[in-house]
Amino acid sequence: MKIELSGDFLKAEDCKGGEIVEILDEGTLSELTSPEGKVKKVINFAVKIDKEDKTFTPNKTNLKIFVEGWGEESEEWIGKKFKIELVKTNVFGEVKNSIVANLKVVEKEKVETVKM
Numbered sequence: 001m002k003i004e005l006s007g008d009f010l011k012a013e014d015c016k017g018g019e020i021v022e023i024l025d026e027g028t029l030s031e032l033t034s035p036e037g038k039v040k041k042v043i044n045f046a047v048k049i050d051k052e053d054k055t056f057t058p059n060k061t062n063l064k065i066f067v068e069g070w071g072e073e074s075e076e077w078i079g080k081k082f083k084i085e086l087v088k089t090n091v092f093g094e095v096k097n098s099i100v101a102n103l104k105v106v107e108k109e110k111v112e113t114v115k116m
Helices: 060-070 103-115
Strands: 020-023 028-033 039-049 052-056 081-091 094-102
Touching: 060 094, 060 103, 081 103, 094 103
Parallel strands: none
Antiparallel strands: 020 039, 020 081, 028 039, 039 052, 081 094
C-alpha cells in the first residue's frame, strides 16, 4: 500500500522564518522507521501557524529548547508560542534548512507589548 502524507506537517521548506507557532496539545508519541530500518520514537504536536492547523514533529534540539524554557511536562506547553528560526543543517549529507524554536523572542515581544 502506498502511503501518502498529507500536507499538514510543519516543514522548514514551507517557512520563511519569523512565523509564530502556537502549541495546541500535549503531543502524541509515534514511531518512524528510517530507510535503513531503524525505529525512532517521535512526538507530534498539533500547532497553529498563520491561522492554519499543522502537525509539528520537533527534533531533539527543539525538544531540549522546550524543556529548558517551559518544563518537562508537555501538557504545560499547551498555548505556548515560539518563533521559527531557520538554520542550515546537514541532513543525510544534504544541506537543508531546519526549524529551530526561539522562545525568548516571543516572550520579549509580550513584555514589550505590556510596557506600552
